[in-house]
Amino acid sequence: MGSLASFDPGEFSRLWFLATLTYGVGDIVTTLALIGYSDRIREANALVAAAVNAFGEFGLVGLKLAVFGVCLGISLASARAGDRLGYYLPPAVLAVVGAFTTALNLRLLVG
DSSP, X not given: OOOGGGSOHHHHHHHHHHHIIIIIIXXXXXXXXXXXXXXXXXXXXXXXXXXHHHHTHHHHHHHHHHHHHHHHHHHHHHHHHTOXXXXXXXXXXXXXXXXXXXXXXXXXXXX
16 A cells, blocks of 8 residues: 655646646636637537536536546545556546647637
Protein backbone atom coordinates (compact mmCIF):
# COMPACT_ATOMS: atom_id res chain seq x y z
CA MET A 1 0.00 0.00 0.00
CA GLY A 2 1.41 3.38 -1.03
CA SER A 3 1.01 6.75 0.54
CA LEU A 4 0.54 10.33 -0.51
CA ALA A 5 4.10 10.96 0.70
CA SER A 6 5.48 9.00 -2.27
CA PHE A 7 4.07 11.63 -4.66
CA ASP A 8 5.40 15.15 -5.15
CA PRO A 9 2.89 17.73 -3.84
CA GLY A 10 4.20 20.34 -6.30
CA GLU A 11 3.60 17.98 -9.19
CA PHE A 12 0.11 17.25 -7.88
CA SER A 13 -0.65 20.98 -7.71
CA ARG A 14 0.69 21.64 -11.22
CA LEU A 15 -1.31 18.77 -12.73
CA TRP A 16 -4.55 19.88 -11.14
CA PHE A 17 -3.88 23.55 -11.93
CA LEU A 18 -3.61 22.62 -15.62
CA ALA A 19 -6.81 20.56 -15.41
CA THR A 20 -8.57 23.46 -13.66
CA LEU A 21 -7.33 25.96 -16.22
CA THR A 22 -8.43 23.98 -19.27
CA TYR A 23 -11.43 21.95 -18.12
CA GLY A 24 -12.69 24.22 -15.39
CA VAL A 25 -12.06 27.73 -16.65
CA GLY A 26 -11.49 27.43 -20.41
CA ASP A 27 -14.32 25.05 -21.19
CA ILE A 28 -16.83 26.70 -18.86
CA VAL A 29 -16.13 30.24 -20.08
CA THR A 30 -16.24 29.33 -23.76
CA THR A 31 -19.35 27.17 -23.34
CA LEU A 32 -21.12 29.99 -21.52
CA ALA A 33 -20.10 32.37 -24.29
CA LEU A 34 -21.56 30.03 -26.90
CA ILE A 35 -24.77 29.58 -24.94
CA GLY A 36 -25.14 33.31 -24.39
CA TYR A 37 -24.01 34.72 -27.71
CA SER A 38 -24.72 32.19 -30.42
CA ASP A 39 -28.17 31.47 -31.77
CA ARG A 40 -26.89 28.94 -34.29
CA ILE A 41 -24.79 26.69 -32.00
CA ARG A 42 -26.38 24.13 -29.67
CA GLU A 43 -24.67 22.12 -26.96
CA ALA A 44 -23.63 18.74 -28.41
CA ASN A 45 -23.20 16.96 -25.05
CA ALA A 46 -26.65 15.72 -24.01
CA LEU A 47 -25.79 15.71 -20.29
CA VAL A 48 -24.48 19.29 -20.39
CA ALA A 49 -27.51 20.39 -22.43
CA ALA A 50 -29.88 18.82 -19.90
CA ALA A 51 -28.06 20.45 -16.97
CA VAL A 52 -28.12 23.85 -18.66
CA ASN A 53 -31.78 23.49 -19.66
CA ALA A 54 -32.74 22.51 -16.11
CA PHE A 55 -30.53 24.84 -14.08
CA GLY A 56 -29.04 27.40 -16.46
CA GLU A 57 -25.42 28.40 -16.05
CA PHE A 58 -25.37 26.91 -12.56
CA GLY A 59 -26.18 23.52 -14.09
CA LEU A 60 -23.08 23.68 -16.28
CA VAL A 61 -20.85 24.78 -13.42
CA GLY A 62 -22.35 22.20 -11.04
CA LEU A 63 -21.85 19.39 -13.53
CA LYS A 64 -18.25 20.42 -14.16
CA LEU A 65 -17.57 20.61 -10.41
CA ALA A 66 -19.07 17.15 -9.91
CA VAL A 67 -16.90 15.61 -12.64
CA PHE A 68 -13.87 17.46 -11.30
CA GLY A 69 -14.58 16.21 -7.77
CA VAL A 70 -14.95 12.59 -8.87
CA CYS A 71 -11.69 12.77 -10.81
CA LEU A 72 -9.88 14.40 -7.88
CA GLY A 73 -11.21 11.66 -5.60
CA ILE A 74 -9.94 8.96 -7.98
CA SER A 75 -6.55 10.64 -8.15
CA LEU A 76 -6.23 10.92 -4.36
CA ALA A 77 -7.41 7.34 -3.78
CA SER A 78 -4.94 6.12 -6.39
CA ALA A 79 -2.11 8.04 -4.72
CA ARG A 80 -2.95 6.39 -1.39
CA ALA A 81 -2.91 3.00 -3.10
CA GLY A 82 0.39 3.72 -4.88
CA ASP A 83 -1.31 3.52 -8.29
CA ARG A 84 0.59 5.92 -10.54
CA LEU A 85 -1.78 5.48 -13.52
CA GLY A 86 -4.82 6.29 -11.43
CA TYR A 87 -2.96 9.24 -9.96
CA TYR A 88 -1.93 10.82 -13.30
CA LEU A 89 -4.78 9.82 -15.60
CA PRO A 90 -7.67 11.90 -14.15
CA PRO A 91 -5.98 15.32 -14.35
CA ALA A 92 -4.39 14.43 -17.69
CA VAL A 93 -7.74 13.42 -19.18
CA LEU A 94 -9.43 16.55 -17.82
CA ALA A 95 -6.64 18.75 -19.21
CA VAL A 96 -6.82 17.14 -22.68
CA VAL A 97 -10.63 17.22 -22.79
CA GLY A 98 -10.62 20.79 -21.50
CA ALA A 99 -8.03 21.95 -24.04
CA PHE A 100 -9.89 20.27 -26.89
CA THR A 101 -13.32 21.60 -25.95
CA THR A 102 -11.97 25.07 -25.27
CA ALA A 103 -10.29 25.14 -28.69
CA LEU A 104 -13.43 23.79 -30.38
CA ASN A 105 -15.64 26.31 -28.59
CA LEU A 106 -13.30 29.15 -29.58
CA ARG A 107 -13.41 27.95 -33.18
CA LEU A 108 -17.22 27.90 -33.08
CA LEU A 109 -17.32 31.38 -31.54
CA VAL A 110 -15.04 32.82 -34.22
CA GLY A 111 -17.01 31.12 -36.97
